[in-house]
Amino acid sequence: MSAIVDLVLGVVTSIGGFVEVGSISTSAQAGSEFGFQLLWAIAVAGAMLALLTEMSGRLAVMSKRSLAAAVRERFGIHFQSVPLAAEAILDVLLLTAELGGAAIAVKLLTGIGFQWWIVPTALLVWVILWLSGFAVIENGIGLLGLVTLSFVLAAWRLDPDTGDVARGLLPSLPTHDAVRYAFLAISIVGATVSPYLVNFYSSGTLEEEVKQEELWVNTATTYGGNMFGTVVAMGVLVSSAMVLQPLHIQVDSYEQAALMFVPAFGRWAIALFALSLGIGCIGAALEIAINMGYLLAQVFGWSWSANRSRADNARFSCAFTFVLMAAAAIAMIGFDPLRLTMISVALTVVVMPLMVLPFLVLMNDTRFVKERTNTAVGNALLALLTVLGALFALVVIPLEIAGG
Amino acid sequence: MHLVRDLLDQALVDRNGRNMGRVDRVVMEIGEHAPPRVVAIEVGAAALGARLSASVGRWIAGFLHGWNVDHGQPLRIDVHQILDATDHVKVELAFGETPAANVERRLRRFISAIPGANR
Numbered sequence: 001m002s003a004i005v006d007l008v009l010g011v012v013t014s015i016g017g018f019v020e021v022g023s024i025s026t027s028a029q030a031g032s033e034f035g036f037q038l039l040w041a042i043a044v045a046g047a048m049l050a051l052l053t054e055m056s057g058r059l060a061v062m063s064k065r066s067l068a069a070a071v072r073e074r075f076g077i078h079f080q081s082v083p084l085a086a087e088a089i090l091d092v093l094l095l096t097a098e099l100g101g102a103a104i105a106v107k108l109l110t111g112i113g114f115q116w117w118i119v120p121t122a123l124l125v126w127v128i129l130w131l132s133g134f135a136v137i138e139n140g141i142g143l144l145g146l147v148t149l150s151f152v153l154a155a156w157r158l159d160p161d162t163g164d165v166a167r168g169l170l171p172s173l174p175t176h177d178a179v180r181y182a183f184l185a186i187s188i189v190g191a192t193v194s195p196y197l198v199n200f201y202s203s204g205t206l207e208e209e210v211k212q213e214e215l216w217v218n219t220a221t222t223y224g225g226n227m228f229g230t231v232v233a234m235g236v237l238v239s240s241a242m243v244l245q246p247l248h249i250q251v252d253s254y255e256q257a258a259l260m261f262v263p264a265f266g267r268w269a270i271a272l273f274a275l276s277l278g279i280g281c282i283g284a285a286l287e288i289a290i291n292m293g294y295l296l297a298q299v300f301g302w303s304w305s306a307n308r309s310r311a312d313n314a315r316f317s318c319a320f321t322f323v324l325m326a327a328a329a330i331a332m333i334g335f336d337p338l339r340l341t342m343i344s345v346a347l348t349v350v351v352m353p354l355m356v357l358p359f360l361v362l363m364n365d366t367r368f369v370k371e372r373t374n375t376a377v378g379n380a381l382l383a384l385l386t387v388l389g390a391l392f393a394l395v396v397i398p399l400e401i402a403g404g
Numbered sequence: 405m406h407l408v409r410d411l412l413d414q415a416l417v418d419r420n421g422r423n424m425g426r427v428d429r430v431v432m433e434i435g436e437h438a439p440p441r442v443v444a445i446e447v448g449a450a451a452l453g454a455r456l457s458a459s460v461g462r463w464i465a466g467f468l469h470g471w472n473v474d475h476g477q478p479l480r481i482d483v484h485q486i487l488d489a490t491d492h493v494k495v496e497l498a499f500g501e502t503p504a505a506n507v508e509r510r511l512r513r514f515i516s517a518i519p520g521a522n523r
Contacts, residue, residue, distance in 0.1 A: 073413050076412065077456065130520050130521070300426065300449075301423055301426035301447075302423060302508070309523050310515060310521045310522075311515055314508050314511035314514075315507065315508055317511075318511050318515065
């Protein structure tokens with residue numbers, strides 16, 4: 001019975017935690033510029049994320065090690081120093097973008113400039129992290145994040161043509177601006193398959209002390225949660241395509257993206273969009289900040305756990321505090337949050353092969369996963385992901401310059 | 405025992421199971437007419453940095469020395485103090501009694517003053 005409750009809670013919180021600045025901005029831009037044509041990219045990205053999170057959860061259950069710890073032990077510090085540095089830079093950028101997104105959400109509600117809300121937002125995130133255990137951080141914000149289902153509700157109320165939506169799920173060639181189309185497709189993958197999500201998930205599996213006999217819950221949660229989560233991201237794209245594309249509005253700010261809610265929700269549109277954006281961003285900011293604490297503690301062998309007192313894990317607690325302060329300071333400089341999001345998303349794609357490659361070795365090493373090694377299908381999908389990741393990493397920056 | 409696979413970079417815990425860090429360096433002695441033998445393991449940022457490059461190691465040691473942390477030197481643990489090295493490396497020490505805990509101890513003193521830190 002407890003496993004069923006865990007499963008339902010896991011899936012529901014995954015839905016609530018799926019959407020944040022990256023997925024909202026890339027999906028909104030894709031919808032406003034290419035209609036339903038890039039729906040397939042969201043489906044592919046969701047499947048990639050599900051594959052990696054399932055493996056990171058299985059690795060944690062079988063080896064009692066997080067992904068970062070397993071990489072240090074299996075590959076050593078020489079290899080790990082590169083993905084560690086890349087993920088640290090990326091996480092700070094992403095955290096900055098999430099704080100910016102949450103601050104813009106408050107601006108939409110109050111009309112007061114977003115820079116004024118950066119420090120209060122960062123402080124709120126820090127207070128939650130300082131005072132809460134893992135269950136509150138993961139489940140509390142995930143349940144609040146169910147407000148993002150308003151994207152699905154908006155899409156449903158706009159009554160899109162089912163045939164057109166179904167056609168969007170199949171990859172097709174763009175009718176215009178192929179470079180921009182390719183860039184947005186890859187950006188959707190980058191926005192979805194973030195390294196922090198994978199390590200956060202494996203750390204969470206250890207925090208929750210998931211047992212080997214509960215592995216099926218891990219599989220069902222990752223695939224079920226991500227599948228339903230992709231539906232929310234698709235809701236963003238469909239709403240944007242139905243509302244913004246006919247008006248020739250290209251999303252170059254979150255304020256413009258908010259307009260997609262107007263036909264569906266009328267005078268509640270801006271408030272609902274702001275709530276969805278704000279809660280989505282705060283949820284992601286919590287995960288990114290604490291993941292930096294996890295990452296550093298696991299690589300260097302410090303004590304870590306969100307379920308123990310902060311003083312008991314002083315280096316872990318200081319790590320996530322310092323990262324939050326750094327991100328807030330960068331956000332205060334005044335970067336455009338949407339532009340920063342798109343840069344972070346492109347950089348995520350660049351480091352993707354470094355994240356995927358270790359899985360191929362770890363998930364076939366019986367010292368880590370014992371008898372639960374990958375199947376041939378799992379390995380084939382991972383190999384495909386590695387090749388695709390390498391290809392995406394090579395082309396994303398030129399595409400961003402040419403079509404971004 | 406395979407030194408790189410089973411010792412280097414493995415989690416290091418004290419006799420009470422508390423995390424001390426990781427095995428950042430293995431110290432070996434090379435005798436003139438004897439095979440090389442492992443004499444100690446080291447834990448600390450300076451040892452880890454030195455593995456990446458000598459200059460990184462020196463820079464970290466200097467930085468730590470400047471902050472008066474263990475004179476910038478890693479903690480060296482005699483190989484005879486290793487109790488077990490199967491799943492992780494367990495040593496016959498108490499983390500809190502070693503210089504490796506200095507940073508943790510200083511930070512704890514600092515953050516304990518923040519409300520909610522001891523919950």
